[in-house]
Amino acid sequence: QVQLRESGGGLVQAGGSLRLSCAASGFRLSISTMAWYRQAPGKHRELVAAITSGHTTTYADSVKGRFTISRDNAKNTVYLQINSLKPEDTAVYYCNAHSGSPLYNWGQGTQVTVSS
Numbered sequence: 001q002v003q004l005r006e007s008g009g010g011l012v013q014a015g016g017s018l019r020l021s022c023a024a025s026g027f028r029l030s031i032s033t034m035a036w037y038r039q040a041p042g043k044h045r046e047l048v049a050a051i052t053s054g055h056t057t058t059y060a061d062s063v064k065g066r067f068t069i070s071r072d073n074a075k076n077t078v079y080l081q082i083n084s085l086k087p088e089d090t091a092v093y094y095c096n097a098h099s100g101s102p103l104y105n106w107g108q109g110t111q112v113t114v115s116s
Helices: none
Strands: 003-007 010-013 018-025 034-039 046-051 057-059 067-072 077-082 091-097 110-115
Touching (some): 003 091, 034 067, 046 067, 077 091
Parallel strands (some): 010 110
Antiparallel strands (some): 003 018, 034 091, 046 057, 067 077, 091 110
């Protein structure tokens, strides 16, 4: 059974930083492209960062230079370092395996709230 457990969110001031974690189980994370998504109130879920099994990374234009995705296959965990947070980064953040689209059922996500 696939499980995705996101953590690390919180309430921070603009300009602050957070490190999100995604603990994955039930599939072979080491061979999977993994991605972080976010969903702001009233908006569709969007992909913000992805990392391949070979550690190649891609980012949405809105987060380039501020977000860093990484992975630790030994720990079955994917991370998202978020710096220089902006109020528009406020959203619920989710992780998932990605192959053109999300592969598995969503976890509960982790809420990031940025105050101005």
